[in-house]
Structure formats: C-alpha cells, structure tokens
Amino acid sequence: MKLLTSPAPHIRTADSTADVMLDVLIALSPAVAAATYFFGLQAFILSIAGMISAELIEFFIMRVLRKDKNFVPNGSAAVTGLLLALNVSVATPWWVLLIGVLFAIAIVKHAFGGLGQNIFNPALAARIFLLVSFPTAMTTWYPPIGKFFGTYADIQTTATPLAVLKLEGFNSAMQKFTYTDLLFGNIGGCIGETSALLLIIGFLYLVLRGRIKIVIPATYLGTVFAISSIMYLVNPEKFGTPLFHLLAGGMMLGALFMATDMVTSPMTLKGQAIFGVGCGLITMLIRYFGGYPEGVSLSILLMNAFVPIIDRYTQPKIFGRRKS
C-alpha cells in the first residue's frame, strides 16, 4: 500500500475553476438565446465562434508557447470569447471578432501572466481595441429583424437608445423605444445588450450558485440609479429617466457580468463597494458629458486599474487586532 502525503486539508470541495467558468457560460446562455431570437443565426454563430477561437488560442499559448504539457482547458477563455462576442454588433465581420479574441487572450490575458493575473477585463479591453481599430464596424447598429436567416446587407442601420438620447433628447428616444423594448431586448445594439430581463435571469443563476461578488452590481446599479434620479430632476429631457439608464445600452451586461469578472474585481467587500460606486460614477459622467454615448466599458476598465490599490487598502480588521 502506497501512503500519500499531499498537504492538508485532505478533503476539498469538488468545485473547480472549470465549474466556475461553466456556470458563467450557463448564466450567459439566456442572453445568447435572446440575441439569436432578435438578431438571427448570425448572433449565435458569432457567440460560438468567440468561445471556440478563444479556447483554441489559449490552448496554443499554453501548450506550445508556455510548454505546459499538463494544461487542460478550463473554460475561462471561452467566457472571455463569449463576452467579447456579446459586446459587438451583429454586423461585425467574423475576422474582426477573431482579431479581438486574439488581442483579448494573447495580449490582455497572457502577456499579463495568464489566468488570474490580468489586471484588465480581457473582453472589455478587446472591445475598446476593436472600437479604435474598426470604428465603423463597431458602431454600425442594426435593428433586431427577428428573421432567423436574415442578412443585414439591405437593412437600414439604426441608432442605439443612448445615442438617440444624446443627440435628440429623451422624448425622441422614448418615441423610438419603449421600456418594454428595453426590458425584452427589442432594440439595436450589441449582441448581448438586447434583453435586460434575460441578463438578470442569468445573473440570478450565478447568485444562486454563489458565483458572484454581489456587492459590485448592487453598488454599481445603485449609484447609477441615484445619480440619474438627481439628474432627471435637473433636466428630464436632456438626461433621461433612471429606469432608462438602468435598462439601456451595456448597463446590465456590464454591471452584472463584466464588472463582476472575478479576476479583475476587488476581493474585499469594502473594496467591491468602492469599485461598484466608482464604475457607476464614471459611467454616468461619460454618458452625460462624454463625447461617446456609452460609458460602461470604459468605466469598468478604468476601475480595473485601481483594483490592486483598492485591495490593498480595504483589508478588514484581522481577528484579534486593533482597528488601525
């Protein structure tokens, strides 16, 4: 009988990194379903392509470049690939998405050290990268045509609700989109920015599974609600309603799935609160006063940069020590 001496504790939860990633993918699947319903097969293809290409690129990096013979895919790349796909327009050419995935996995994730080591959310950083490199493809929005095999060549492009608010004011935005449209996803925008409701359902699954740093979305959305309530009182036509801001654009996708990315968000509860409030503040500043109608991605990326400092200065009082 061989006696094993691996270190204590000798029992572990059966949980694994792959299980965590699988749960995130499961939680995003309602949003993929909604996107497919509204934008057709192309949205589904982009989502799957994002996942597979990300896993392949990571596999190559780990096995060939890093010479890790024991590397087994854990799904973290697939999460990044899917999140990026959900963050582009349905009209994005597949090769543009591929460049984005390559940037996300090779540069943002692995050049920073790989799994768990990156400072910035890879999907968001890649989104900004694509926005700068392919501004037209990344800002051409189509209305949901509801045709499964539809192509977009002959379809009239549309504006996103936030862009309408910025350019034409709130009344005009509400003539084009109802709250029901926003909630159920009948709007133009990124693939994953359609149905706030289905994003929330996926999010609740993560909450149930204990996979989410719940303080972040709570403080993020809370801050957005508070600020937009105040600004609504100042000038409703210019600034829109709180509900509009919560449902429009990348708010739900960002607050529920991007800001809560485990790797790039703070570890302590206090830190998560600071992070969430920071994201909310910056998002609204950009939405109100920035040159670009949407501020979710940038605000989260900006707050990502502060995570190491936040983690450092928000460590709670250690048992038996005096509050310092």
Next chain:
Amino acid sequence: MGMLTFKRFRGGVHPPEKKLTSSEPIKVAPLPDKVIVYMQQHAGAPAKPVVEEGQQVKTGQLVGEAQGPISAYVHSPVTGKVIAVTKVSSSVHGTMVEAVVIERTGEDQWELLPKIDFERATKEELIDHVRLAGIVGLGGAMFPTHVKLNPPKPVDTLILNGAECEPYLTIDHRIMLEKADEIILGVEIVKKILNVKKVYIGIETNKRDAIELLTKKWKSSVEVVPLPTRYPMGAEKQLIKFITGREVPSGGLPADVGVLVQNVGTVLAIKEAVIDRKPLVERGMTLTGEGVKKRGNWWIRIGAPISWVIEELGGGFVDGYEEIKVLMGGPMTGIPISSLDTPVLKGNNGITVIPEQKRNSTNCIRCSYCVQVCPMNLQPYLLDLLARKKKYDDAAEIGLLDCIECGSCSYICPANVEHVKSIKLAKKVYRSLRGGKR
C-alpha cells in the same frame, strides 16, 4: 445563521460531517505486543529517556523525563522489556526523534502515581501532579497541561471544548456521552487549580444527545453552549469568541482575555491522574475513514504502531486501493503519515484512512471564496502569493502569524491553491529568520 452567530463566528465552512462512528461505544483495545514511545509527544523540549535497553518496565513507569519548563514526562504504556532506546525517523515531526521501544511481556502491572488528596491538596500540588502524569492537550495541540494550568494572567472562565468540529472524528462525542460523571470530577479539579467560578462547555449542535445529557447531568455547574455546526468552531480563539464574546488579541493567549480552554479528553485525563493515580498512557481515539474495514472508537495505549492499529482494530485496509492516505487526526488538519511504523501519540484523537481526492489546480481566479471563509479575517490568497514569492515580511504584516492553519481556505478553493502548505512553510522560515521570536 442568525445575526448573533454572524457576529460571534465569522466565516468557516461546512464540509460533509461523515461522523461514521458516532454511535459506536468506546471499546477497550487489546494490548499491543510492542510499543514505540516517542520522547517528543508534546510542544516544547523533548523528554530524555531514563531507561536502558534490556530493562524491565511496568505500565505507568517513567521512561522519559521532562527537560526544562515546557516539556512533559513520558511513561511506559505496557508492562514489558525495553528492547531499544533509539532514534527513529518520524513522519509526524519530519525529523528524527528519540524513542523507547518496549516489548510487552504480559498483562499490566501498574506503577501508579503518588497518592494525592484532591480535597486538601494545594493548587501547586495539583499542578505538579498533572506534570508528573505527563498530561498534554489531547485535542491535538499537545501543549503540556501543567504549563497551561498555570496561566501568566488570572482567568475567570474555564471553557471545555466539546465542539469536535473536524469531520469524521467522534471520540470527544463518545467521551462526553460515556464519561460525563468522570469529566465533571476533572472539572472540579481544574476549577480548584484555577479558582474560576464560571465554566462553559461548547458542543456543536450535531451532537444533540451530548448537549441534552450534559445539560441534564451537570445542571447549573457547567453551562452547556450549543455551537453552530460549522468548521472551525472548535478552534480555541473562535470558541472563546463565540461563547464569551471576547477576542484573544493577535499573538496573545486566551489568558489575555481571562479564559482557559481544555479539551474534554484532557479534563478526563486530569481526573484519572488525580483520582485514579494513572499517568497518561492510554487515550480515546477514533479509527475511521472509508479506507479501513472496521471503524470504531477505542481506548488505546499510546505508542501502539499504526500498522497494528489498522490490522488489529481496523481489520486492515479496504481492498482495491493502491494508494491511500493515513492521517493522524481528521481530514482538515490531520498529518499524513508516510510510514505505518509511526505510533499513536498522546495528541492523537483519531486515525482517518481515506482515499486521495483528485485536485485539479489552476492559478488563483480571485473568486474571493477564501477571503469569505477565513475565520481570522485574513486574505488567504494574498498570504499564499506572498509566501510563494518569499516576501515573508509583507506576509507577516497582513497576518501570516495570525493564521490558525484551519484549512478552510484550501478546502473551499475552486483552483485548489495550497494556501495552508505555503503558509506553514512561510511561518517556519519567517520565525527562523526572526530568530525564533513569536
């Protein structure tokens, strides 16, 4: 958990309890034919052998003399002949230790401790008697009890630890059920030594029968406190905080907040030393785990080789395993032994035989689970990182030495980061770099 619980016990985990042997009465194990008696079965300086090869010894006869103030006497667990006084490699200590090997020649002939009249003895006489009996903390820490009973500061509260929060182990549970009348005598002795008025016993709610029995039997002399079944509820600092609300300061002792904690088995050993004049040569132990054929609770002689324990008491390993883990203690903090020649030690509350669980490890994914479960409110992921980068001073600043090595962090970690392993190593290095301070 209610609000009060939340305030008084933070974090922790709830591993499967697997108390496979909780309804098995403690049986008296047969006497082993050979015992290996380590001179180091306690925290502090090793004892020095005082017997020679070839010498006849009786059960209870002194074989190792304590060296210095923090050390403990060691006695022969059987009647027989010393066949060797030698150094053996101990997989528990990770070094060579001195041991007296005794071959049993027959039934017990006792050499008892000197008589002591508990009613009339002074506090000092009682402590000295405990010292002569070689009693150490039986919950696993093996700190010499006579030192613990003489705290540097006055204490007003005695807490009996009946939490037994480690999965699998059931010996404390059984002792409470079967030896309630004896333990209360031990409590009287400790009360007299410490001159304390208030005595509590903390028991996890998964041992309802013990809670009920002791509440009924002990009436108002000891306050029975049901504890949430949550690991590591039985860790000294967590237990004190939950029961009294007092927080042992970082780097301090329970006496700093006026408390002394004793494991129920230790209190029983104190009673046996003072009333029955028996030194510590036998203890209660759970033999358990999926890897051993027969599981049970035993009164077993210290020094019995674990190979003998598994064969004689356990009926051998369960067939079909090619590799297995034999743990001294339970699955959360137990020490895996690398040789079955290792003997039962004074602090050995259980032997757990379990198959190895597969560990799929990746880098830390910063899920923060470890931060949420750490009962000391530490940042386990960061301690692990700093420890592996050899940044010991930075690690110490964020609580390296406050870690109680409970293992909750590694238990919960989806990435299977080995926090406890790196923390233990870092503590060792840090202490030696700092010249052994703290």
